Amino acid sequence: MDKTMSTLAKLKNELQQLASPKQQQILQRFFKTGKGEYGEGDIFLGIKVPVQRKLAKKYQALSLTDIQALLQSNLHEYRFTALILLITHYKKADNHKKSKLFDFYLHNTKHIISRNTIKKCLGLCSAMRLRNLMMIRGNFILGN
Numbered sequence: 001m002d003k004t005m006s007t008l009a010k011l012k013n014e015l016q017q018l019a020s021p022k023q024q025q026i027l028q029r030f031f032k033t034g035k036g037e038y039g040e041g042d043i044f045l046g047i048k049v050p051v052q053r054k055l056a057k058k059y060q061a062l063s064l065t066d067i068q069a070l071l072q073s074n075l076h077e078y079r080f081t082a083l084i085l086l087i088t089h090y091k092k093a094d095n096h097k098k099s100k101l102f103d104f105y106l107h108n109t110k111h112i113i114s115r116n117t118i119k120k121c122l123g124l125c126s127a128m129r130l131r132n133l134m135m136i137r138g139n140f141i142l143g144n
Contacts, residue, residue, distance in 0.1 A: 008066040011059045015077055018055070020046035027076070045077045052077060056084040064089070064104055071111040079111065 005013070024046030031039040062085055070082035090101050105112070 006066075007059065007062060008069060011055070011062065011066075011070075011081070012078065014055055015045060015047060015052075015075075015081065018045070018047045018051055022046065023048065031076075041074070043075050045075060047077045049080070052081050053084055056081050056088065060085060060088045068104075068108060071108050083112065 024044045027044040027046060028034075028042075031042060031044070033039040033042045033044070067082045067085050067089075070078045070085075073079055073082075086101065086105065090098060093101060
C-alpha cells in the first residue's frame with residue numbers, strides 16, 4: 001500500500017479489497033434495495049459485520065472529519081464502519097468529548113437515520129448509544 005495514502009484512503013481501500021460479490025447479492029436482496037423497496041439505492045460491498053468491526057478497530061484513531069466522509073458515502077459498509085468508529089470514540093471519551101460527539105451524531109443523522117439499512121443493521125445498538133448521548137447531554141443542560 002502507498003505510504004503517502006491518507007488513513008481514510010487506506011481504510012476505503014481495505015474495505016474495497018474485502019468486497020464479496022456473492023455476499024453483496026445476498027445483502028442487497030435481504031435489505032430490499034430494488035426499485036420501490038425500502039432500501040432502494042443502497043449499495044453494498046458484501047462485507048460481513050465481524051470483518052467490519054475488526055477493520056474499524058485497526059482504524060480507531062480516524063478523525064471525525066474522516067468519519068463524516070464515510071457517513072456521507074452511498075456505500076453501506078462505509079457508513080456502518082463509520083458508526084462503529086463513532087461508538088469507539090464515544091466509549092473512550094470524557095463527558096465534554098461525549099457532548100461534542102452527541103452534536104456530531106445529531107448533525108449527521110441525515111446520513112444515519114434516513115438510511116433504512118443503517119436503521120435495520122444497528123437497531124437497538126444505535127438507539128442505546130443515542131440514548132446514552134442524550135442522557136449525557138441532559139446532564140450538561142441541567143447542570144447535574
